[in-house]
Amino acid sequence: MNHDEAATVGPLTLTWVSRHLEAGERVVKAVALHGGITAEMRRLTIGRRDGGTRDLVLRTCTDPIHTQHAEGGLHAEAGALTLLTGTGVPAPSLVAVDPTAASCEFPSLLMTHLAGRTVLDDQGVERRVRLLARQLVAIQALRPVERPRKYVTLTTADTVVVPKGTDEAVWTAAIDVIRKPPPPREGCFLHRDFQPGNVLFDVPPSKPGDVRITGVVDWSPSWGPADLDVAHCSVNLALLHGPVWGMRFAEAYEEAGGILAATVSERLYWRVRDALAASEEVRSVSRPWREAGRPELTTRAVEKRLDAYVTALMNALG
Structure with missing residues (x-):
């Protein structure tokens, strides 16, 4: 060796x-x-x-x-x-x-070992978002004989790290959302860390539009609301590619046949909860993205995107 x-x-x-x-x-x-x-x-x-x-x-x-x-x-x-x-x-x-x-x-x-690679650049993101949505719907359709452990969320209103220069009123309102108990929701099989960094793609050099998913890795299976996986992928897309793609993913998920929570307030709860959870991990998640070829995603740049995404959520669903 x-x-x-x-x-x-x-x-x-x-x-x-x-x-x-x-x-x-x-x-x-x-x-x-x-x-x-x-x-x-x-x-x-x-x-x-x-x-x-x-x-x-x-x-x-x-x-x-x-x-x-x-x-x-x-x-x-x-x-x-x-x-x-x-x-x-x-x-x-x-x-x-x-x-x-x-x-x-x-x-x-x-x-x-699976073929393929993670793809984190902006080019082709629209096509990949649709593929990610379809793949998540397929994962959540699984019905194991024995359910995995119940989902866990660690972020609380007291652990949120508010980025500098944010609109205090927006973040206060967002934090107030997760002070409430989680809304009741029928559970399903969750990957629990479904996001672009844990999905492998094959991108033919001559036909990048023929991109396809070749693998999903880093499983932390749980049983819980489908919105949790959607929220987690959404915030990662928002930080990687901009808030518009974080908002777009939920639409793509429904277009692929996924079913989100019935009410706007319930959807807001899960989306905001995962966005605020990201506030505690900006430094740790941005470092591997830079190592993977996105040097512009400094901690501060990612904080600004998170702020914009939280603001977009509160404006659209709050």
Whole structure:
């Protein structure tokens, strides 16, 4: 194995990975995958007996802040990948999981590698928004025999970080929205982190209009209102491409057959809740976007887009 790359994957983890390979296979290379926030991602090239190669992906939870929640998260993701097998939803297949670091240096999950790449630039966003909406409708149509855990929302009125230079009245009104109890809503299967950074696309160079989704990754399955997944993708689109695309996604979702909450006030609650949750994570989400080729998305630039999106929500639905 490449010695420089071997240093990025601990020896215990490499031994664990090797135990889950086919006879005669070995890890020959590891490459860091950028864009992750809560875990380190590596693409492992596996040398085969016939001289060919195949790729796997290793998720390793090394951050002390997130490691304490790794066991539940990796268990949930492993369960989701198993559930999704054969459903038509393009997700990786589970190879192995060590959620408690019983064999590895850190909690880890090994899965198959999917073709495609994340696409975060503005060109072609209209087509991708429609594809994202259709894919989310398909995910939420799943009806597992055993429901995943109930959704959790951590943001409260007291944890919102109001960006500098905002309209105080608008943000006060938005924060007041989430002081209320969540509206009752029939639940469905949620990805719980469905957004452009967790969707892989194939974009033919000669025909970019023929873009298609090849994979959905980073599953945190939950059971809850469909509006939650819609709200989460909407705010990410607003921060990546501008508030108009955050507002557009809910329309595309309904056009694709998705069903949102019945009343405007209920829709506002979920959309505002996820937008305000983003206020606590602007720095952490903007960094991987810059690393992925969007250097203009500084923390301050993303804060301004978030402010504009919250204002648009309150004007349209408030």
